[in-house]
Amino acid sequence: MFEGAGGVGERDSEVSLETVNSTLRSSMSSESICSTSFSRLSFDLLPPSPESLSVKPHRSSDFAYSAILSATFRRKAALTFRDFHLLRRIGAGDIGTVYLCRLRNGNNQFDNNNEDENPCCLYAMKVVDKDAVALKKKAQRAEMEKKILKMLDHPFLPTLYAEFEASHFSCIVMEFCSGGDLHSLRHKHPHNRFPLSSARFYAAEVLVALEYLHMLGIIYRDLKPENVLVRSDGHIMLSDFDLSLCSDAIPAVESSESLQDQSASPYTSSRFVTTPFSCFPNRVFRSRKVQTLQPNRLFVAEPVSARSCSFVGTHEYVSPEVASGHSHGNAVDWWSFGIFIYELIYGRTPYAGPSKEATLRNIIKKPLTFPTATPSSSLEGHARDLISGLLNKDPARRLGSKRGAADVKKHPFFKGLNLALIRMLTPPEVPGSRRTKTTSLYSGKGSINSSSSKSRQQHSTASFDFYF
Template structure:
């Protein structure tokens, strides 16, 4: 049955990536140590326990349906249509068979051919993504509902995002770029998702608009973790004046507002009130290292483009490229070929459009992008304290990150669009995993 669907379904590109990731899997890891004076660790659990424990999904009826179901298999789902494809598998829109109410809910199912994975030597990449998805429990990251095997296929059921991806949505905007306010909103939600991943010791390594999906409610979901690097991180609370590097002075430290979602009235002790208002939450895998050549050409960091080892700072470089593209409708270092793009990333200067910034918000945006696109990973904004430093940049002033899920998403053109827009130059055949 799976073979029939994989052979005959017509592809739609809502879930397929229009820029493809390159990879060369030679990785070395070192454990991360925290710089903080006060640290804490989360209890560990088995993969099975992790799948079952999703606190932020406790009130989600869709998740409850899967929790109450045991031994799910391919026959428990009906496939509606194909919504994405790649060189090692396909993504289908599906429904869970059963009660009429449940049958109306839509999910996304990734169907991957294990024999093709083995032939292309990408089995480890698929295992890495499944391992990460079992760990995730966050509003801006996918929820793993079920996973099972059917013949030599592996199936993963997750959330379905009907709003498309930010790459296709950007192409629907006036001048193919988002307004500053919309770009700020999407950047903030991606930043929160990156912070959570880094807290788990996961370096994403494939941030790009194609991998930022939009749910029906307008909020985002970061997807595709096959290129991610798993390491260790120790979440910690630091004093804002405590720096792991005495020469490190982030430009974003001008206005620290940690724990802004928590009112001091919740703390009875004056001492605790003082501590809560003068601490930063830090969760950054600063010691993880890899020699893999992975990413999308327009988004890879200079250290990757130059063939050097890299760590967590590559995500903050990609975040800078992401914001630049959202605001200006193009990436800052794109060349006429992949080789030209990599040379520009490694050696070329950062430049902005010739027009003068139209207000303080764009001035702050350019300052933030400049800090994130520092070619020296040791001086790059976010490389030492991650999101704790990036969040405090003036570009995000007045934004309560802890309550961003309650903010009304921007109304952007094409939010219901089902097809992706024209692709950029590809780097390699795209794989769903």
């Protein structure tokens, strides 16, 4: 669910479900195994992490989270691999394999293997072989993902339920999203594209999630439909943070000196004066009544100073500055957000070519075009205008590059949506507790060197992480 960087073509880090479960029931004696073979896998449990499970306000009322807490209190210690039973593999990636699992019951027995029963108690466990990722020189990626997951507490982002070490394996347990991902869901619609209203809803929730990540100084760097999972209630959850970049963001409240007519240009910004943001500024509480900030003030928390020279991302989604080998910053997320919206609406990405190299050339040189000369509705017109602002090849002029989501949320495409309360709206599709039959919910990324990775729409969208 959280890692798919290897795609279906790379199996170096895949762990056999039968082997893991049989070994779990065995004496767990240590054996020497090859870094690329797990036929003799054994889990020698290390002492549980001393870190206690912190309360997550956005997930504290979930039954799955409560079950984790109950199991922790029952053990009076952190959970280990022995507390879970793996049901089936649901994804394989470059640095890990993801399994559907459930908790053991209070009698130290495995719960019913039927995953259709008590679906709220299902979890996703990512198993990472530390020796394998060390050989691939990707250990830092695994650690970065774990570091970021510990930071997150948001309704549209993953909740880390448990983490533990087992032999040379690192395991993290997170929530399972029964609705699959937006890439699979999109292909169930006519012409492989969402209705405009549905695309707007999903784009709005992703926007809110990106705003939170950027507020923490996290540049996502791998936004695409495959990494946007759908929970059982129909709302989204971003996944896969191993390619993310951690930086610093200084929250601030920016106020315009004079109001301008914003109808002339949806994302023309006024001259702004930046003031440091504080939860309790000196002038907020002059009386017992909380004063309301002026409507022209915006909360801005964008890591504009972050820079990286890493060549990371998914080919059809990388920005021109990444494709050309230049350094990049926060603007790469807003570029991929534009590609994301384009694909949801039109069923394909705008710069896909017959090869990876052709795709990268198109990203750098090809002008943005749409399937038809004119939009079919005013909402599609707003969508095209938003996409055009996000897909500006100059990162300095790209919509969102200066003030992030504060500017993007003002675009007419999102007019009428209360983004602050969007999780209270009914999603376009609510999968409920139905079982998703696919065995590759969380795969979709493939190494740029993997010749056998599957393509999306006949073009590779492999993620890659070359470093200059």
